[in-house]
Amino acid sequence: MVDVAVMERNLAAMARLAASAGVRLRPHAKTHKTPLVARRQLEHGAAGLTVATLREAEVLAESGIDDLLLAHPPAGRAKLDRLARLGESVRRLAVSLDSLELAGTVPESVEILWEVDTGLRRIGTPPGEATVEAVLRLVEGIGPARFRGLITHAGHAYAAARPEDREAVAAQEAVGLIETGAMLRARGIPVLELSVGSTPTAPYAARFDGITEMRPGTYVFGDANQVTLGSQTLEDCALAVVGSVVSTPARDRAVMDAGSKALSADLRVPGLDSFGIVLGREDLTVDRLHEEHAVIGGAGAGGLRIGDRLVIVPAHACTTVNLHPALLYVTDREATWHPVEARGWR
Template identity: 35%
Template structure:
């Protein structure tokens, strides 16, 4: 039996017991509160992980890229939601081709991309459903709740596009630093959706889907009677930023990077063989630093990942340590979604015993046909 400490480094590890617990817990939260679960696939970009989510109650999948959507469809998943608007003829053609093999729901926050879809859908003589994106404070995609009716009316002129509901993403929660601030974001998230849904319903629109998702605010959103669908992503791994927000303790983080200490240039400085191309450079969001350093080194509170080059990292010692050159260490990334995208596979283990390899098979560029000349 191969153990994780026998692997070459750097390696990306997933504690299967922890990941499966995270998946079960979220599925139970949705079931208990009567919500559909639509996990965001960009976190793991793996059809193997998606299979675990489906086995534990995921009703459909939210995707950040067309590659993710196509890979999932190839594995037999038929219920897919595009998180972002899609524009340009080449991209729209991929969506329409996919929609001939799966049930695809679009997302819009304006009429321009919708008009492009309408023209191509008329040629194909098919129709697609869509959600209107609501801005609940992130100020990235979406319209303010009080003008959602105007957009709905503008989109209703397209005969090949069918309104299905509304969605939002409170991503600005990652720019907060306390539990109270997280709760405030969640309240604004819920208020925005409820206001938009009420306006649309009162105007005669059938709002079948009211969807939202961010791992820190999901427990709050689950309590809203109007919200129908939860769309978290990070929960399968969790990470150092989730720990800093108070969402979970470090023990719940399932994704780690295994590295080797390769140099000791100074008494209080070590170098490891994992850098920004493994751990990323995230320290928070929206100019707010939630963490110290670039990850949590497990079982070594005296160590901090001080800085990262592309392939190596500096570890600063604060106090006494028994670490030495040749030792292997595990680092919980600050942002698991970014770290998991740095590799082609994860090594799944239980109690340090390697059990299986999990392909990260839905990354950008995974569809060779779509990108070939």
């Protein structure tokens, strides 16, 4: 379920942060995967939306959202055909990639941002000369008009346990783009965008002079990872999973019906020893996830009874949302189910 008042507060706070830093906000829709929330982000001043899958892009485009960045390389003929159709239906479409071979197959209606690896070691070329040489070859092949700029993602901030460590990651993220952008401009290549993005680095990276765009995602709902890192508080967490105790097999544990098909079992940051935070119960932890079972531990586990309801803030909001066909959006007046229209991975 989603606490709409908390979500709205998060949307407003990130919009203020971007405005105060003088950068465009292009939030990542992969967290919520629905036009319902995407429209609210635009109404709070977002310039457009970032997406991780073509499905997300198609769903948002069908709802009338017409400025999209696909932050994932669209490899393969089927995806390229979908990309071409999408490019004809929106005002502006861009993709990020790090392959000259792939860039040559991207439809001409689609702009390109070159991916720079500023420390995550996932995708992208290193900052500096390696990226400059790649972009020079890119522009030679596609022309300067379709080259939009540079993009990076500091996902390694999730391994940074202290605020000063996250600030250092943000500096690495921003400076890597800014210096590489300056090198490209010195070689006569226009660089319109220097795009950074993650919720943990957002307060720091956007304040570097030269950054034009930020792409946080998790901030809209918050999660236990953000709380553990200190980038959001428990009061900022709008998303929760509600489950029921179905077994009390021992004095030191209980079992709930919301397992790995309801709560994400993936990323947990340093210091988070539970698969979520049990609201109102600091004496409980989510120790293990099986498909339909969550094993609850902690000092209070022995006091749980069959039928007790537990409200869990998941460790990772994005992948938890993707598990559910619909979310219950709750206000002080009503509770309404809305589908997660863009769930999936393609």
